[in-house]
Amino acid sequence: MVTTLNDARAVAETVTDPELPMLTLADLGVLRDVSEEDGTVMVTITPTYSGCPALEAMRDDLVRALREAGYERVEVRTALRHAWSTDWITEAGRRKLAEAGIAPPGPAPRRASGPVPLTLRPPASRVRCPRCGSPETEEVSRFSATACKALRRCHACAEPFEHVKEL
CATH class of the missing domain: 3.30.300.130 (Fe-S cluster assembly (FSCA))
Structure with a gap:
């Protein structure tokens, strides 16, 4: 035991x-x-x-x-305080996401405390394709299989992939 x-x-x-x-x-x-x-x-x-x-x-x-x-x-x-951030994902976790074909998040946006601002445009960040590494990707849908992920497509290899959104 x-x-x-x-x-x-x-x-x-x-x-x-x-x-x-x-x-x-x-x-x-x-x-x-x-x-x-x-x-x-x-x-x-x-x-x-x-x-x-x-x-x-x-x-x-x-x-x-x-x-x-x-x-x-x-x-x-x-515990809801402090709110979870994608910065809490470990390096091993980021590697495992990429190995599974899911683009890991970049650094979380830095915000002052208080309400989260609403933006109607997708973020302008460059997300690399987890399959071929190209930064030439586009967001196809802000939401994927879960609310934490977006659906993207690579212009270089034409493959779709999921991306864990920065939070």
Whole structure:
């Protein structure tokens, strides 16, 4: 039976994201903390956005993995402060996205605190094709399979691909 907090963290770090299964929640930066309180393993996660439909699956997968590892009492908490940012994706996570044919995000836009400004135009950032590396790509749709991704097309190799949007 697993009994140390470091082991609990190691187990939690293996749980994959339900929408991007090539990434663990740790790779994605969603796994924020693993602690112990009165014999209960407490896991804190921050979803990629507050309405993320994968949040329930993340919670269930964490509880299942930790219970299978021998932790009987597990609680998963959601922290919305500070808001998740694509800057929290690890270098390994960015590499795994590219290897899966999904363009990783660039640096998140820097904003002052307060309301997020609404823009009606797609961002002007250059996104490299994860297949051929060309920067000559265009956004086809601001939304893809999930709200966190956009659909793009490469002008060089003509392949469509997804891009994790900078947040």
